[in-house]
Amino acid sequence: MLRTLRHCLLVFLCLAVVAYTVYVYGVLPLGAMMNPTMRANFEHNWLGIYTHVFASSLALLLGPLQFSARLRAARPRLHRWLGRTYLGVGIGLGGLAGLYMAAHAYGGFWARSGFALLALAWLYTGWQAYSAARARDISSHRRWMLRNFALTLAAVSLRVLIPLSQIGGIPFSLAYPAIAWLCWVPNALLAEALLRRQSSQRRGSGLSAAATARATQ
Numbered sequence: 510m511l512r513t514l515r516h517c518l519l520v521f522l523c524l525a526v527v528a529y530t531v532y533v534y535g536v537l538p539l540g541a542m543m544n545p546t547m548r549a550n551f552e553h554n555w556l557g558i559y560t561h562v563f564a565s566s567l568a569l570l571l572g573p574l575q576f577s578a579r580l581r582a583a584r585p586r587l588h589r590w591l592g593r594t595y596l597g598v599g600i601g602l603g604g605l606a607g608l609y610m611a612a613h614a615y616g617g618f619w620a621r622s623g624f625a626l627l628a629l630a631w632l633y634t635g636w637q638a639y640s641a642a643r644a645r646d647i648s649s650h651r652r653w654m655l656r657n658f659a660l661t662l663a664a665v666s667l668r669v670l671i672p673l674s675q676i677g678g679i680p681f682s683l684a685y686p687a688i689a690w691l692c693w694v695p696n697a698l699l700a701e702a703l704l705r706r707q708s709s710q711r712r713g714s715g716l717s718a719a720a721t722a723r724a725t726q
């Protein structure tokens with residue numbers, strides 16, 4: 510029950526960020542919701558920002574579907590095609606354009622390095638997930654996809670943290686560089702903690718199965 514609720518909340522947040530992106534970048538003039546410095550930067554790098562926001566939106570849209578065990582079992586071919594689109598367009602194109610935009614990001618060194626490292630980690634985990642899938646190493650593929658999607662969710666964390674920092678009265682010029690790190694480092698740590706818990710649970714159940722087998726011999 511709690512799991513379903515968490516899953517629904519996650520899907521809702523992903524869809525909300527995609528809806529925001531489509532409205533602000535598909536309908537409004539470029540940079541309409543940004544401060545003048547960011548608007549000028551986006552106007553100057555319009556190809557980079559448009560490529561980034563629309564390609565990355567695909568990752569947010571497709572990511573939650575790829576974790577559905579039911580879909581994977583019922584439509585394995587669809588899972589593979591959606592996976593190729595998620596990794597090729599969402600992460601590959603969205604990540605390279607994100608890396609380009611990181612070099613120009615508002616907020617100076619700390620914002621630029623935070624976004625650049627996020628983009629590199631996004632591309633790296635995506636590549637590892639793809640290589641593991643090609644090698645039919647499904648358990649490694651699953652672990653890399655979890656790490657990768659935790660980073661995709663940086664787009665959600667960022668858009669939760671910015672309004673929170675504004676409610677807290679923190680000047681944007683101070684908050685933004687910190688948020689460039691806070692939007693993804695906790696996600697990455699959480700993904701590692703989840704993977705560790707899952708592997709220790711598996712080890713635990715393996716040990717107890719072995720103990721039961723020994724006891725019944």
Ligand code: HEM
Pocket residue numbers: 526527530533547550561562565566568569604607608610611612613614615616624625627628629631660661662663664
């Ligand atoms: C996870 C890797 C990602 C990286 C490294 C990244 C990087 C960046 C960078 C550097 C900017 C420009 C910020 C500035 O100029 O100050 C930006 C803006 C933006 N990104 Fe990403 N991004 C990522 C993921 C995503 C995803 C998954 C989405 C999905 C919608 C997204 C949507 C946007 C949008 C809409 C903007 C424009 C700013 C806004 O309207 O809030 N990004 N991103």
